[in-house]
Amino acid sequence: MLKIFTTKGNNTLVEIDEFQEKCWVHVVDPSVEDTKQLHNIGVPPDFITYSLDEDERPRMEKEDDGTILFLLRTPFFQGDEFDIPYITIVLGIIFKDNIIITISKRENELLNPFLQSKVRGFSTNKKNRFVLFILLKTAKKYLELLNQIDARVELVEDRLQKSLNNKEVLELLKFQKSLVYFETGLRTNEVMMEKLDRTRIFLEYEEDEDLLDDVITENKQAREMVMISSTILSSMMDAFASIISNNLNDVMKILTSVTIVLSLPTLVTGFFGMNVMIPFAEGANSVWLILMICAILIVAAFLVFLWRKWI
Structure with missing residues (x-):
């Protein structure tokens, strides 16, 4: 799926049919035709491949012609029926001249507020600000899903106090695996953000510089909260194993x-x-x-x- 948007009037996002200056190209699991369109506007094939590889680590790459790729890991809830309900997926952001391109293998609900024009100050005319907004939303999404995990762990904890089998312990194990994914994603995102800070790409405007500082702070806070929850959950599982035995x-x-x-x-x-x-x-x-x-x-x-x- 490939959709093209541009900001008009009072920062309202409008879908258009053709590529133009200062537009946003939203791509999800691109078809062969979608990939061909991206090649036609000069997007390197490797940048598309990296963005669709769910094992890629967050980083920034820059081509000789000025095309820039940002890779980050965003939190994703794939469903309770999976062995690991909460995971992280790759989101690729590409700067090609004045065009912003986001590419992902799966539909990423992190971008829904942008698609629905619910992000204050968002405009396709400000590509640096767009990336910073995505990074900030990513850190906040980690915290949101972490709160969901903590709430569900408390429910399992109440059942576990009277349990005689391993069902609840195995359920806690699923959440512990999810926290490992979250901690790894936040840590690698932090490395990429610190590199952005050193390269001074987003320091053209003072507002962007302040926003980058907020992004780094929010990401560190999210990582610390995940580490605390992971440590508590690990200790809790050991204690509840003894409770089941008792x-x-x-x-x-x-x-x-x-x-x-x-x-x-x-x-x-x-x-x-x-x-x-x-x-x-x-x-x-x-x-x-x-x-x-x-x-x-x-x-x-x-x-x-x-x-x-x-x-």
Whole structure:
């Protein structure tokens, strides 16, 4: 899919049919025809390939003709049915003359606010500002999804306190894997941002310089929050593994106690059921005496278990 937009009037985004100066080309999983159009305006084939490779690391590359590629990893929720619900995907941003091009393998909801003209100050006429806005939105998206993970971990934690199986622990493991992806993505994005700061590409305007500082600060904050959540979750999983074991031990203690208590009447009735001469064998009320003995033994055993705190 390839769509072309430009900003008109009061910073309203309008879709157009042809490439023009200071436009934004939004590309998602491009077809052969889409790729051909990008080649026709001078986009290097490698830049397209890098942007579609989901294993690429964030970085900045510049061609001799001035074409610049920014690669960053953005957070992405792919669904609870996957082994890792939250991952990171690559978003490529290309500067070709006065044209801004964004390329990704999947539909990236990070760009939806721009497509819906909901970002204050956004304009396709300001390509540097556009990249900084995307970087800032990326860091905030990490924090947003991190809050979702923390909330879901708390729900699992409540269930886990009474759990006897590994289902909840395995669910926590999925979130821990997601946090590893987040931490790696934020760390590599930070390296790329620091390189941008050193190259002074975005220092043409004072507002852009301040915005870049905000982006770096927000990214560092997001990374620290992810690291804290990951450390807490790792410790929590170790603790809950012990809790599950303790819960299972409690169940086994109860079952063992019930087995012992029920074995006492069996012992008594077995004794009086022997085919030999035994006391009270001829008594008319012997059965009630035997039942009374059984009851006394059951109550006595139960009281002993309570006193020893075995149940």
